Amino acid sequence: MRSLDKDNAEVVARHLVAAEQLALEDPEKALEHARAARARASRIAIVREAAGVLAYRNAEWAEALSELRAAHRMSGDSSLLPLMADCERALGRPERAIELARGDRAKDLEPEVAAELRIVEAGARLDLGEVEAALATLRAGELDPERRGSEAVRLFYAYAETLLASGDSAEALTWFKHAAEADENEETDAEERIAELSS
Known part of the structure; x- marks a missing residue:
């Protein structure tokens, strides 16, 4: 932001803060703020990243990809x-x-x-x-059932879903159980999937 003049930097910063605060409760409004920041500071990587992430959350795929590519190109x-x-x-x-x-x-x-x-x-x-x-x-990947945390949960859950797509529902059930055991913060619906497959 140091490359921006002081007044513009303040406005951009306010838009980014508003976007962050609204990201969960009102993602559309958050995206509007990110777009406003981008309009004033399109050469700042963090601004393009914010616009890309919020476009992604709003399923604006083409816009998200364009912004994320720009941020990646700028920041690496x-x-x-x-x-x-x-x-x-x-x-x-x-x-x-x-x-x-x-x-x-x-x-x-x-x-x-x-x-x-x-x-x-x-x-x-x-x-x-x-x-x-x-x-x-x-x-x-590291498909160790003893692992815990968000990374393990997502990997186990994806593996279970893919096993299900392959027709191996018994093994899928096993991995949904591993996902549920690792899911200490209840990030997924693994418990519900277990109930569905067990019924």
Whole structure:
């Protein structure tokens, strides 16, 4: 923000704060603030990232991808790759999602980001009808049932869903149970899925 004049920087900062505060309760209004910030500071990476993330939350896939690409280009922040890949999926381009997940930029990611990108890649494989490849993608992650935390929960849940898509409901039930055990903050509906599959 230091590259902006003081008055403009203050206005942009106010828009970003408002966007953050409204992100959960009113994502559409939050996106309006992010767009207003972008209009005043389009060369600032954090502004483009905020606009991209909020466009993503509002299912504005093309806008989100454009903003996230810009933020990634400006900052080199590879943590944005999972969102970018998921936008490609939502836009009906699973092959491009896989390219992002397999590209050089996806190397040496933080474990949580790498797991999220693996989940998106597996989803893209499913979009293409490549069920076994989707399973293999998830198995390449750390599928240790003893693990806990958000990263493990999401990976276990995605693996269970993919097993279900493969027709292996018994093994899917096992992994939904692992997801529920790891889900200390109740981030998923794993318990409900267990009830559905057990009935």
